[in-house]
Amino acid sequence: MITVRVCIPVALAFVAGVAAAQKSADFPPVTLFKNVMVFDGVEEKLQDVDVLVVGSKIQTVANEIPKTGTYELDAETGFYQEVIPPIGAAYRGGYTILRENLRGEEETVQAPVTVIDGGGRTLMPGIIGGHEHVGLPVSPGELAGPDYDWQYLAAASAAGAKFYLDHGWTTLREAGGPSEGLRRAIDQGLIPGPRIYTAMQYISQTSGHGDMRSGYAAPHPNDLPIEPWINQEFFRLADGVPEVRRAVRESLRRGAVHIKVMAGGGISSQYDPLHTMQYSVEEMRAAVDAAADWGTYVMVHAYTDETVKRAIEAGVKVIEHGQMITEETAKLMAEKDVWLSIQIAFLGEEPTPEQVALFGEVTAAKFRRVQEGVATAIGYAEKYGVKVAFGTDLFGPRLPEITKEFTYRQNYFSNVEILRQATSINGELLQLTGPLNPYPDGTLGVIEEGAYADILLIDGNPIEKLELLTDPANLDLIMKDGVIYKNTLGQ
Numbered sequence: 001m002i003t004v005r006v007c008i009p010v011a012l013a014f015v016a017g018v019a020a021a022q023k024s025a026d027f028p029p030v031t032l033f034k035n036v037m038v039f040d041g042v043e044e045k046l047q048d049v050d051v052l053v054v055g056s057k058i059q060t061v062a063n064e065i066p067k068t069g070t071y072e073l074d075a076e077t078g079f080y081q082e083v084i085p086p087i088g089a090a091y092r093g094g095y096t097i098l099r100e101n102l103r104g105e106e107e108t109v110q111a112p113v114t115v116i117d118g119g120g121r122t123l124m125p126g127i128i129g130g131h132e133h134v135g136l137p138v139s140p141g142e143l144a145g146p147d148y149d150w151q152y153l154a155a156a157s158a159a160g161a162k163f164y165l166d167h168g169w170t171t172l173r174e175a176g177g178p179s180e181g182l183r184r185a186i187d188q189g190l191i192p193g194p195r196i197y198t199a200m201q202y203i204s205q206t207s208g209h210g211d212m213r214s215g216y217a218a219p220h221p222n223d224l225p226i227e228p229w230i231n232q233e234f235f236r237l238a239d240g241v242p243e244v245r246r247a248v249r250e251s252l253r254r255g256a257v258h259i260k261v262m263a264g265g266g267i268s269s270q271y272d273p274l275h276t277m278q279y280s281v282e283e284m285r286a287a288v289d290a291a292a293d294w295g296t297y298v299m300v301h302a303y304t305d306e307t308v309k310r311a312i313e314a315g316v317k318v319i320e321h322g323q324m325i326t327e328e329t330a331k332l333m334a335e336k337d338v339w340l341s342i343q344i345a346f347l348g349e350e351p352t353p354e355q356v357a358l359f360g361e362v363t364a365a366k367f368r369r370v371q372e373g374v375a376t377a378i379g380y381a382e383k384y385g386v387k388v389a390f391g392t393d394l395f396g397p398r399l400p401e402i403t404k405e406f407t408y409r410q411n412y413f414s415n416v417e418i419l420r421q422a423t424s425i426n427g428e429l430l431q432l433t434g435p436l437n438p439y440p441d442g443t444l445g446v447i448e449e450g451a452y453a454d455i456l457l458i459d460g461n462p463i464e465k466l467e468l469l470t471d472p473a474n475l476d477l478i479m480k481d482g483v484i485y486k487n488t489l490g491q
Contacts, residue, residue: 135177
C-alpha cells in the first residue's frame with residue numbers, strides 16, 4: 001500500500017506539464033478540483049462538491065476536501081486524514097511519498113500536487129462516442145481500389161483520434177474499422193486520443209452492406225489466391241453458419257471486444273437496397289453464439305423494422321441505427337433489453353450536393369427515407385423505455401461535424417437526457433463487453449469514487465446551454481486517465 005502525504009499551500013497552484021510528470025514519476029500524481037459545479041453523468045442538478053484524482057482514478061467526491069495543511073492520503077482508497085508534521089520537518093508544498101529504497105531503507109520522494117480552481121465552471125465526465133469509425137478515416141469507396149497507402153490511413157486515423165480528444169470525446173465505441181493498433185498506440189502514450197473499444201472488421205454477407213465491389217465486379221474476393229486488402233482488414237465477407245462463425249472468431253483473435261454484423265441494406269453502399277434482409281436468423285445466431293463464447297456481444301447495422309426484428313430473434317444486443325422501427329418492435333426491444341444506438345447528425349436535414357454527386361440520387365433517396373423515421377423511432381423508444389445510446393456515425397471528411405449530434409438531438413431529447421446518453425448511459429453500454437473490456441479497473445461516463453478520471457471543465461452550464469459542447473473553445477480543461485491534455489486556466 002502506498003501512503004501519500006499531501007501538503008497543499010493556501011495559494012492555489014496551477015501546475016503545467018502534468019502528462020510529462022506522470023510519465024516520469026514512479027508514483028501517482030494527485031489533482032484536486034476546487035470551486036466546481038459537478039454534473040456526475042446522472043443527476044439533473046449540478047453538485048457543489050470537490051473532486052480528488054489520484055493517478056488515473058477519481059478517489060474522492062466530497063464537500064470541502066482540504067486544500068491547506070498536511071494530510072496523509074491512502075492512494076488506493078482515497079481516504080485521507082490530517083497529520084501533525086514532526087517538529088522541524090520541512091514541508092514546502094506538494095506531496096510526499098514514503099517508500100523503501102533498494103537497500104530496504106525508508107526514504108521520501110516529493111513532487112508537486114495540482115490544485116485546480118475551477119472558478120465555478122462545470123466539471124463533467126468526458127464524452128463517450130457510442131458509434132464511431134476512427135479506424136475508417138476515408139470513405140469506403142476510396143478503399144475499394146486495388147491498393148491504398150497504409151501510412152496515410154494510419155496518420156489520418158491518428159489525426160482523427162486527436163480531433164475527438166480535442167473536442168472532449170475521451171472514449172469511442174468503434175462500430176467497425178481496424179482500430180486495434182491505434183488503441184494500443186494511444187494507451188501506450190505514443191499519440192493522444194480517446195480510449196477505444198474496437199470492433200475490427202465489419203462482417204457482411206455477399207452483396208451486403210459490407211460488399212464494396214462494383215456491381216459487375218468478379219470474381220468473389222474469397223475466391224482469389226490473395227484477398228483484396230480491403231477484405232482482409234475492413235470488410236469480411238462471410239456466407240453461411242461456418243463462415244460467419246469463423247469470421248467472428250478471427251475478429252476476436254485480432255483484438256475486437258465486440259462484433260459488428262451487417263444485417264440489412266445501407267445508405268452509402270451502392271448495390272444493396274435499403275429494404276434488403278441480410279443474414280438469416282441462423283447465420284446471425286452463429287455470430288451471437290461465437291461472441292458469447294468469448295463473453296461479449298453482437299451489434300448489427302439495421303434500418304428497417306424487418307431486419308431489426310430478425311436480429312432480435314437471433315439474440316443481438318444492440319441495434320445500430322434503427323430509424324425505421326415500428327411501435328411493436330420498440331416494445332419488443334424493451335422486453336428483450338435490446339439497445340437502440342441511433343444517430344441523427346449524419347443524416348442532416350437534406351443530402352448535400354456533394355453527397356448526391358458522390359453517391360447519386362439513389363443514395364439521396366435512401367437518406368430521405370431514413371430521415372422520415374427518426375422522430376417516430378425515438379418516440380417509440382421513449383414510450384417503452386428502450387435504452388438509447390449517443391453516437392455520430394461520422395468519419396473521414398465528415399468527422400468535423402461530430403458536435404452537430406448535440407444540436408440535432410435537441411429536437412427529440414432534453415439537454416440532460418442527451419448529456420446522460422453521452423456519458424453514464426454509454427458507459428453502461430460499454431460494460432456489455434464483459435471480460436473483454438479493455439478498461440476493466442474503473443467505471444466510465446460518471447463522476448464518482450472509483451471511476452476513471454476522464455474529466456471536462458466547461459465554461460458554463462451545459463444542462464442549460466448544451467451548445468457549449470459544440471465549440472471546443474468552451475472546454476477549458478480536458479483530462480483523460482488522470483492526465484491533463486488541455487488546460488487554458490494557466491494562472
